[in-house]
Amino acid sequence: MKKLLAALLLPLAALGFGGLAMAATDYPVQPVKLVVPFPPGGPTDALARRLADALTSQLGQTVVVENKAGAGGNIGSDYVAHAKPDGYTILFGTSGPLAINISLYKNLGYDPRTSFAPIIRIGHLPxxxxxxxxxxxxxxxxxxxxxxxxxxxxxxxxxxxxxxxxxxxxxxxxxxxxxxxxxxxxxxxxxxxxxxxxxxxxxxxxxxxxxxxxxxxxxxxxxxASAQRSDALPDLPTLDEQGLAGYDVSVFFGIVAPAGTPEPIVARLNKAFAAALSDPEIRSALAMQGIVQAEDKTPEGLKKFIDSEVDKWSKVIKTAGISLN
The missing domain is CATH 3.40.190.10 (Periplasmic binding protein-like II)
Structure with a gap:
């Protein structure tokens, strides 16, 4: 009986894994939803829409921006964290939902360190x-x-x-x-x-x-209030340079997908975003918005950065005794 059951289940298991591999290989075959956890019209939304247009060309599928605002970015982030991990719903995250809010809210519903598959760190706004x-x-x-x-x-x-x-x-x-x-x-x-x-x-x-x-x-x-000077005000020193060693509160931007998203899909999205960010027009547009691109654009780099930012802000928030619920 056990041998018979194994014989019946083996083809089904193979079909499941094969289907997953095929989906990752063919990705994308439908529009990709880029969720912005803030209202339309703001700087994060504007940046997301500019990148979505460039990403559409890179992926060969339409990238649609969808705003799911509320609770400091938590609503949209929670939505992506619990979405199907197939690469068709990804998050345009910032410092709040990806690093700070986990220490501010007692019942966040997701953990930025474990609920997402990091794709790429875009950069930061000083x-x-x-x-x-x-x-x-x-x-x-x-x-x-x-x-x-x-x-x-x-x-x-x-x-x-x-x-x-x-x-x-x-x-x-x-x-x-x-x-x-x-x-x-x-x-x-x-x-x-x-x-x-x-x-x-x-x-x-x-x-x-x-x-x-x-x-x-x-x-x-x-x-x-950042680790390096800005081209917008090149003669203005950082607070770190003036004696406040290690002081850096830049807002960072990163793209993540739901945890469990297949590695080939993560790699495909990382490659597409990296190509879009290297385009001269995009680079110029981001610079005009004051955004400094990240040097490390690997998924591993974003993972490491999120972990360090969570640790950093948890200590600040705990010491100050700040809580929003």
Whole structure:
């Protein structure tokens, strides 16, 4: 009986594995859904749509952007984490859903370290520390000294509790030994308006948003909150260079698929994204948006980076006692 059962199951098993291998070899044979876990119109959505167009040419199938916003990127990310691992539903992830939120939310529904198959790290958008010109500081050293001498005088704006602009200030306080007050807003726009108006003292925001106001003199740049300088402001040193060793709160972008996606499909998507990112027009467009491309574009590189970012932000969040549910 056992031999008979084995004889009956063997062809079925072979058919299943053969079908999976064939699907991976022929991939893609239908449109690919690129999920953006944020509303349309934002910088992440714009970047995803530009890459989707380029990826369509690389794959020979339409790449459709679908926005599934909510809960700081958790809704769309959870949707992809539980999608069929066949390469037809992938996520355009950022620092929040792929590194930070696992430590902010108690019931996230997925784990960025185990729920996804990493495909490629696109790059990062540098943040910059800017002050309202009324603050009497022109360097990191002067800012820290003033903050310590006047512990109740300064405040920093963020786009909301748990946002990278919030955690940037938390990490700054921890590393600099300051106690600058956090003022959360509903988005970058309102936060920037109050910073320009002098209702708050400073903010950590992306360089693209801050650049026009820096050039006009409406905001004073103190330093890049990233590991390297930016071509947009090449003479502005990083906070790391100025003494805040290891300080880096850049927002990163990465593409992932549901865990269990066959390796040939992951390799196909990695190759297609890498080719799109090497296109001169795409490179120029990303540079104009202030995005610095990642040097390591392998799936293994993204996996290692996500793990390190999860560890980094879990320590910051735990130390500060921050929780969003």
């Amino acid at each position: 943040n910059i520390l800017v002050l309202n010109p009324k603050v009497p500081a022109h360097s990191l050293k002067e800012l820290i000294a003033y903050a310590k001498a006047h512990p109740d005088a300064l405040s920093f704006a963020s786009s909301g509790n748990g946002a990278s602009s919030h955690l940037a200030g938390v990490l700054f306080n921890q590393m600099a030994g300051t106690s600058i007050l956090h003022v959360p807003y509903r988005g970058t726009g309102p936060a920037l308006n109050d910073l320009l108006g002098g209702q708050v003292s400073m903010a950590f925001t992306d360089i693209l948003t801050a650049l026009p106001h820096v050039k006009s003199g409406a905001l004073r740049p103190i330093g890049l």
